[in-house]
Amino acid sequence: MKINWGTGLVIAIALFMSFILYFVIKVQSNSKYDNELVVEEYYKHDARFQEEMERIQNAHDLKQKPIISYTSEGITIVFPESFASNQITGTVSLYRPSNKKLDFDTPISLSNPTLLIPKSKLVGGQWGINMEWQYDGKKYLTKEPIYIQ
The missing domain is CATH 2.60.40.10 (Immunoglobulins)
Structure with a gap:
C-alpha cells in the first residue's frame, strides 16, 4: 500500500496529538507532578x-x-x-x-x-x-x- 503525502500528514498530526495527550494525562494523574495553588481561595x-x-x-x-x-x-x-x-x-x-x-x-x-x-x-x-x-x-x-x- 502506498501512502501519499496527505495521508502521511494526517498520521503525523494524529501521532503528535496522541503524544501530547499522553503527557497531559500522565501529569494530571501522577501525584509526583502536583500542581496545587500556594493559597486556597x-x-x-x-x-x-x-x-x-x-x-x-x-x-x-x-x-x-x-x-x-x-x-x-x-x-x-x-x-x-x-x-x-x-x-x-x-x-x-x-x-x-x-x-x-x-x-x-x-x-x-x-x-x-x-x-x-x-x-x-x-x-x-x-x-x-x-x-x-x-x-x-x-x-x-x-x-x-x-x-x-
Missing part, C-alpha cells in the same frame, strides 16, 4: 491585599524587628525585648511550596520573647514563614523564606 486573598500591605509596612517600620533563625533545636523567633511577651498574640504559618500536606500553623503565646518551633515538625527543604501577629492593638505581618537542612 486566591481571589479572596487578593481582595485583602491592601490590608496585608499595611501590616507588612507596620512590621517594616519597627525599630527592632523579630528575628527568625534556624538552630539545631528548630526555628526560633525572637521578638523585640521592648514588647511585653505576654501581650503578643497571633499565629505563625509555615508552608512548603512543594508539598501542601506539610503546612501547619502554630499559635503565638509567649512567656518570654522567644518562640521555638521544634525541629521534629520540620522536614528538610525550603519553607515559607508567614507570621501574623499583633501587639497593643496594632497588626503586623512578617514573611520570610527559610531553608532547613
